[in-house]
Amino acid sequence: MCGIVAYIGTQEAYPIIIKGLQRLEYRGYDSAGVALMNGTLNVYKRKGKVQDLLDFADDKSTKGNVGIGHTRWATHGKPDDLNAHPHVSSNGRLTLVHNGIIENYEPLKKALQKDGYTFSSETDTEVLINLIQSIQDHDDLSLEEAVRIALTKVNGAYAIVVLDKNDPNKLVAARKASPLVLGIGEDELFFASDATPIIEYTKKVVYLNDLEIAVANRNGEFEIRTIDNSLTTPYVQELEMEIERIEKGGYDYFMLKEIHEQPKTICDAMRGRMNASEGWIRLGGLEEHSNRLVNADRIIIAACGTSWHSGLIAEYLFEELARMPVEVEYASELRYRNPVITEKDVVIAVSQSGETADTLAAIELADEKGALIYGIVNVVGSSIARASDAGSYIHAGPEIGVASTKAFTGQVTVLTLMALNLAFKRGKISKTYYHQLLTEMEAIPGKIEKILKSNSKIEYIAGEIKDSTNALYLGRGYNFPVALEGALKLKEISYIHAEGYPAAEMKHGPIALIDENMPVVVIATNQSAYEKIVSNVQEVKARNGKVIAVVTEGEKIISQMADYTIEIPETLEPLTPLLSVIPMQLLSYHIALMRGCNVDQPRNLAKSVTVE
Numbered sequence: 159m160c161g162i163v164a165y166i167g168t169q170e171a172y173p174i175i176i177k178g179l180q181r182l183e184y185r186g187y188d189s190a191g192v193a194l195m196n197g198t199l200n201v202y203k204r205k206g207k208v209q210d211l212l213d214f215a216d217d218k219s220t221k222g223n224v225g226i227g228h229t230r231w232a233t234h235g236k237p238d239d240l241n242a243h244p245h246v247s248s249n250g251r252l253t254l255v256h257n258g259i260i261e262n263y264e265p266l267k268k269a270l271q272k273d274g275y276t277f278s279s280e281t282d283t284e285v286l287i288n289l290i291q292s293i294q295d296h297d298d299l300s301l302e303e304a305v306r307i308a309l310t311k312v313n314g315a316y317a318i319v320v321l322d323k324n325d326p327n328k329l330v331a332a333r334k335a336s337p338l339v340l341g342i343g344e345d346e347l348f349f350a351s352d353a354t355p356i357i358e359y360t361k362k363v364v365y366l367n368d369l370e371i372a373v374a375n376r377n378g379e380f381e382i383r384t385i386d387n388s389l390t391t392p393y394v395q396e397l398e399m400e401i402e403r404i405e406k407g408g409y410d411y412f413m414l415k416e417i418h419e420q421p422k423t424i425c426d427a428m429r430g431r432m433n434a435s436e437g438w439i440r441l442g443g444l445e446e447h448s449n450r451l452v453n454a455d456r457i458i459i460a461a462c463g464t465s466w467h468s469g470l471i472a473e474y475l476f477e478e479l480a481r482m483p484v485e486v487e488y489a490s491e492l493r494y495r496n497p498v499i500t501e502k503d504v505v506i507a508v509s510q511s512g513e514t515a516d517t518l519a520a521i522e523l524a525d526e527k528g529a530l531i532y533g534i535v536n537v538v539g540s541s542i543a544r545a546s547d548a549g550s551y552i553h554a555g556p557e558i559g560v561a562s563t564k565a566f567t568g569q570v571t572v573l574t575l576m577a578l579n580l581a582f583k584r585g586k587i588s589k590t591y592y593h594q595l596l597t598e599m600e601a602i603p604g605k606i607e608k609i610l611k612s613n614s615k616i617e618y619i620a621g622e623i624k625d626s627t628n629a630l631y632l633g634r635g636y637n638f639p640v641a642l643e644g645a646l647k648l649k650e651i652s653y654i655h656a657e658g659y660p661a662a663e664m665k666h667g668p669i670a671l672i673d674e675n676m677p678v679v680v681i682a683t684n685q686s687a688y689e690k691i692v693s694n695v696q697e698v699k700a701r702n703g704k705v706i707a708v709v710t711e712g713e714k715i716i717s718q719m720a721d722y723t724i725e726i727p728e729t730l731e732p733l734t735p736l737l738s739v740i741p742m743q744l745l746s747y748h749i750a751l752m753r754g755c756n757v758d759q760p761r762n763l764a765k766s767v768t769v770e
């Protein structure tokens with residue numbers, strides 16, 4: 159949560175920072191601010207979006223070749239102008255932007271207050287900048303040394319950039335458990351929470367490691383030290399990201415663009431990793447640890463939100479195809495239990511951002527217990543990718559819409575390949591079925607293209623149910639996690655309360671909610687439990703529920719009972735979620751749009767949840 163951009167060099171810093179913050183708005187968008195040095199220090203901050211900051215600063219001086227900026231997702235203190243970053247130290251000399259949480263801010267604040275420091279915000283960040291100032295004042299230290307000592311005194315997570323008004327020829331940045339990238343241009347340097355604000359200026363980056371402190375000088379030189387003050391040799395990487403992939407490309411919203419990208423992103427997730435005609439699957443990270451995976455006692459999948467839903471699909475896949483026992487865990491629960499995990503277990507962390515604090519902490523715990531950690535991650539170089547022993551990127555490209563769409567199908571694609579590969583190696587799948595599944599995998603992108611053509615029908619259905627206050631999503635087997643995902647999509651972007659349920663569980667409680675005002679989305683494509691789901695639809699109709707059924711092309715029985723039907727092409731049952739989730743995504747998108755919601759930036763949410 160929260161996005162950081164900083165610049166030092168020869169160009170005007172403000173436009174670079176503003177554009178970068180707009181790219182990072184998916185990380186938080188309740189307030190924004192900048193600090194710019196141009197002889198004097200100008201700090202502008204505003205509640206609201208980056209656009210509100212832009213409007214506010216319109217008639218003000220925004221000159222300067224060095225500056226720091228921030229877009230906030232509130233943790234300590236409500237979203238308002240005072241709590242917005244950057245925060246300035248009591249003596250007005252130091253300015254700081256921060257992503258993360260300083261957990262011991264209260265005792266630090268009390269000690270600083272005793273020494274006469276005053277605070278104008280409710281944030282933990284203002285405590286940190288005053289702590290740095292107090293250390294600098296006390297021992298007359300350089301900024302980097304004061305930052306280093308201050309960071310040895312704080313608990314929690316941080317990515318920070320600090321600007322000293324008395325020494326505007328450098329920026330000091332540091333990270334622990336929150337991401338920070340250093341961009342290296344010609345005579346200029348950048349910091350950002352991810353590479354998207356940097357990409358159009360340079361492709362050369364260094365991903366800072368935990369407990370590293372970077373000093374960026376105006377002449378383009380930089381130095382990175384650990385918190386113990388040892389000099390490090392930075393690993394400079396070339397970014398492979400393309401600028402077009404982080405722009406809307408003609409779509410009104412990133413979410414719609416990302417939904418439509420799925421035929422391509424699924425191909426990208428499979429590219430070079432499988433060949434149906436030759437009958438092979440090769441996942442680089444998996445090959446290296448093949449024995450350990452094939453002989454694992456158990457697979458534990460740790461994830462949050464949509465990624466947890468992908469994990470649930472993987473449970474069905476690994477159990478059915480590879481006959482491996484699987485447990486799917488909310489990372490936030492796993493990390494605070496005392497789970498039984500051994501070195502015979504494999505823990506798969508599923509995460510789009512690769513920065514989710516709970517997932518990261520869960521794998522750190524599993525790592526201590528000796529399990530092999532396998533990361534299924536989208537963001538290259540992210541914390542979870544780096545904390546894993548091995549892994550596979552999903553190659554979905556930047557996902558900017560807060561509601562996850564293409565990352566979900568990318569995760570399911572990679573998890574399917576993994577399950578099939580293990581099934582084959584463990585001798586648990588017939589050659590014929592293995593080949594059929596591989597061939598069908600290759601057909602999935604084309605079938606998604608076909609579903610996307612139903613967009614206007616789905617839009618019409620959205621119009622029919624957009625004013626509902628509740629919705630129920632039902633599915634069985636592989637479609638149960640899709641029901642959960644459909645409900646999550648609807649509630650997070652349209653603010654309609656929605657529940658996903660295993661269809662057969664409905665009669666154990668939720669059936670009491672059904673009346674003529676309750677839309678019930680039934681994902682009814684299942685081959686194996688088809689008659690059962692027909693009965694479930696009958697049960698809903700008998701209580702006057704409004705049924706929106708997702709069925710396989712040519713299906714007749716449920717289509718006749720349902721109020722609205724969305725057809726999807728036939729596929730093999732384990733691959734159904736890759737198709738059945740597409741109407742869920744489009745339905746929630748259209749409903750949210752019709753209700754006037756900000757589809758890409760729903761209230762209270764952030765794309766990357768780097769706090770617990």
Ligand code: M6R
Nearest residue numbers: 463464465509510511514561562
């Ligand atoms: O980056 P991650 O996949 O680890 O994020 C996990 C969840 O925060 C995320 O899936 C969230 O639920 C999305 N907003 C769902 O659309």
